[in-house]
Amino acid sequence: MSDNASSTPRALRCIISFIGRRNAGKSSLINAFTGQEVAIVSEQAGTTTDAVAKPYELLPLGPVTIYDTAGLDDEGALGDLRIKATLKVLARSDVAVLVCGEDGLGQVEKDIITRLQDMKIPFIVAFNKQDIQTIPAEDEAFCTQNNLPYVAVSGTQKQNIDALKSAVIGIVPPAFKDDPLLAGDLFNAGETVFMVVPLDLSAPKGRLILPQVQVLREILDNNATAVVVKESDLSSALNNQKSAPSLIISDSQAIKKVASLVPQDIRLTTFSILFARNKGDLPIMVDGARKIDTLQDGDKILIAEACSHHAMTDDIGKVKIPNWIKQYTGKNVQFDFCHGSDFPDNLEEYALVIHCGACMLNRAEMLRRLHECVRRGVAITNYGVAISKTQGVLDRVVKPFNL
Ligand code: SF4
Numbered sequence: 001m002s003d004n005a006s007s008t009p010r011a012l013r014c015i016i017s018f019i020g021r022r023n024a025g026k027s028s029l030i031n032a033f034t035g036q037e038v039a040i041v042s043e044q045a046g047t048t049t050d051a052v053a054k055p056y057e058l059l060p061l062g063p064v065t066i067y068d069t070a071g072l073d074d075e076g077a078l079g080d081l082r083i084k085a086t087l088k089v090l091a092r093s094d095v096a097v098l099v100c101g102e103d104g105l106g107q108v109e110k111d112i113i114t115r116l117q118d119m120k121i122p123f124i125v126a127f128n129k130q131d132i133q134t135i136p137a138e139d140e141a142f143c144t145q146n147n148l149p150y151v152a153v154s155g156t157q158k159q160n161i162d163a164l165k166s167a168v169i170g171i172v173p174p175a176f177k178d179d180p181l182l183a184g185d186l187f188n189a190g191e192t193v194f195m196v197v198p199l200d201l202s203a204p205k206g207r208l209i210l211p212q213v214q215v216l217r218e219i220l221d222n223n224a225t226a227v228v229v230k231e232s233d234l235s236s237a238l239n240n241q242k243s244a245p246s247l248i249i250s251d252s253q254a255i256k257k258v259a260s261l262v263p264q265d266i267r268l269t270t271f272s273i274l275f276a277r278n279k280g281d282l283p284i285m286v287d288g289a290r291k292i293d294t295l296q297d298g299d300k301i302l303i304a305e306a307c308s309h310h311a312m313t314d315d316i317g318k319v320k321i322p323n324w325i326k327q328y329t330g331k332n333v334q335f336d337f338c339h340g341s342d343f344p345d346n347l348e349e350y351a352l353v354i355h356c357g358a359c360m361l362n363r364a365e366m367l368r369r370l371h372e373c374v375r376r377g378v379a380i381t382n383y384g385v386a387i388s389k390t391q392g393v394l395d396r397v398v399k400p401f402n403l
Contacts, residue, residue, distance in 0.1 A: 017093040022071030024101035025128040028155030096123040122171040125150040189223035196250040256391040272384020288381030289389040299351035324390040353380040
């Protein structure tokens with residue numbers, strides 16, 4: 001393991017979970033996979049109780065977190081708790097390795113496969129213990145018929161481990177490898193893009209903020225012309241143009257006013273929407289924001305922030321968004337707040353999660369949070385998308401993305 005593997009925060013790494021029934025050999029296989037004693041190995045079924053996390057450098061992918069989990073066939077009251085813990089880890093996983101023991105694919109494994117498919121978690125079937133038996137022909141046929149990637153391995157004899165690593169890397173979601181555009185696909189070279197940047201009290205003195213600079217740079221990199229204006233100068237700047245800009249990008253908090261100034265035939269969006277797409281899955285967040293229309297008295301909303309920062313008097317998460325939601329819906333909804341890397345256990349109690357802009361998270365981590373909510377049946381959006389909704393402009397600002 002390199003220093004890089006242990007120094008990268010867990011939140012930023014691809015999460016690979018080894019799952020299966022008790023005594024399928026998950027722990028031995030993880031030890032072979034990582035080349036170290038990560039997991040407790042025992043002949044006795046059910047040795048792994050709570051999920052065990054281990055940082056590992058999976059080359060050429062980079063740092064990952066590997067989870068050894070309790071058997072999904074566990075029994076009794078304690079077993080139920082262990083299964084619950086495993087499912088929680090699974091909701092957070094980016095990739096899974098389904099480990100089968102000497103019995104191959106039984107009903108337990110087939111149920112896990114259905115669960116993984118429902119949760120949209122890419123997975124590999126690892127037929128373990130191949131030093132004592134080969135893959136049953138009917139299991140091989142099942143995998144082929146259902147298009148399931150599989151590998152024959154032996155954890156104890158360290159057989160075919162490189163093939164398992166290659167197979168795992170092959171199914172890692174592109175979010176861990178891609179760096180998607182902000183706005184570069186929304187205009188052509190030679191066109192003009194307006195950026196509307198309010199310079200009010202909340203703007204830092206003497207500079208633009210990083211998201212504005214990043215978008216500006218991308219416009220220039222794509223050989224278009226950028227016009228940066230305050231919202232107070234927007235109308236005159238538009239009037240001075242010989243032809244209309246192909247896109248206007250506004251600060252979220254000024255979007256209501258900007259939308260009233262920009263003719264309907266000019267495409268309009270916000271910096272927050274661009275970053276919501278760049279950082280995550282815009283359709284999921286737009287669906288989540290539309291859920292605001294269905295909120296009822298007594299519904300609970302979770303405001304989730306990825307870091308603990310000092311709250312200002314007029315804090316966006318603590319004060320502004322709750323107020324806007326209440327004003328927009330007219331409903332007596334309740335707000336809870338969480339900070340840091342994990343969602344609370346009681347996520348299902350919430351009608352909606354509204355997440356911060358996630359500047360401290362990478363795309364993979366934000367996607368993981370979005371998908372965890374989707375898997376647990378909870379709507380999720382983020383601050384920027386929710387603001388556009390409460391300002392009555394959501395449909396307009398997501399139109400450039402055909403949503
Ligand atoms: S947007 Fe950034 S600074 Fe604000 S709460 Fe989220 S991670 Fe922290």
